[in-house]
Amino acid sequence: MDVRERILQAATDLLVASPDADVSTRAVCEAAGVGAPMLYRLFGDKAGLLAAVVDHGFEDYLAAKRATRPSDDPVQDLRDGWTNHVQYALENPNQYRLMYSPGLTVPPGAAAEAFGLLRATVERCAAAGRLRVAPATATQVIMSANTGVALSLIARPAFYPDPAFSDLVRDAVIDAVTRPADAPVHDAPESPVPSVATTLGALLRAEPSGALSSAETALLQQWLDALAERRGHPPEKS
Structure with missing residues (x-):
């Protein structure tokens, strides 16, 4: 050593x-x-040491996530990822609290990688037509809620005695940003445009089109992202 x-x-x-x-x-x-x-x-300095400690401690967790093979159901993968995240936090409370501590001035690389791995799964949901909102928004919503639940269970376990608490929040959050596999986009109560734009944007990121230049692709992605973020906005009247 x-x-x-x-x-x-x-x-x-x-x-x-x-x-x-x-x-x-x-x-x-x-x-x-x-x-x-x-x-x-x-x-x-001490902040650099603690950030390295977090990265060191999270390596096994991240290595397992990197090695996990995606299933045919990306939404279920989101649920499984949430559960594994909370389980790791409960088994390693001090390292987990340190990872998300506002006092840690040097951000651990593990936090950024965990966010990136979640974003990759969200992109798969979008490409499968299962996402209601833009991937960036869905990733932020899921990660902030997942982290909040984990920190709550660590810091105030007596306030959350129900063992199903994490699963209840998980299902509520993921159901809010995803669509059932058998729900046609055009039958949704909201406008189908954001969902379609989200799906097309994810597909283009996964498989760039050779028919467009890099500048044209970037512009199209910008337009699709703008349309994807219009969920909940009424259509503009001419």
């Missing part, structure tokens, strides 16, 4: 045992058997 790995392991062990999800650099140096200059040379 090299020095960097030793420092990360020591910091992780201290973080797991910490009652307030925090560690001191002095304690980390003592546990790792290194001097402070070495720690700061490798990680910059």
Whole structure:
């Protein structure tokens, strides 16, 4: 085990045992058997160390998500991803709280990768005609709700004794941004234009058309994104 790995392991062990999800650099140096200059040379400062600890701790979780093969039902994949996210948080509460701590000035790469993996699944929903809103909006809605539930269960478990709480929120959120597989777009109570624009935009991102130049494709995507975001807006009258 090299020095960097030793420092990360020591910091992780201290973080797991910490009652307030925090560690001191002095304690980390003592546990790792290194001097402070070495720690700061490798990680910059305490914020850099903690961000690296989060990335280190989330590697197994992210590796499993990277290796997961998409199913034929991308909406079910969203549900499964939500459940796995909450389960990881409950099993690793201190690392999870640190990952989303507003006091962490160096953003962990794990947070960005988790968001990107969710966005990829949302794009699959859009390409399958299953999304009600633009992929960017759906990703933000799902991630913020998923994170909020996980943090609530960690911070105030006594307030959420129902074991089905996470599933109830999950289903409500995902049902709000997706459409049933057997629901025709033209039968939806809202205008079908946003859903169609969302689907077409996702398909073009997945399989760029050689009939359009890069500039034309970018302009078309801009128009489709604008149409996709008009969900809930009444059509303009001429």
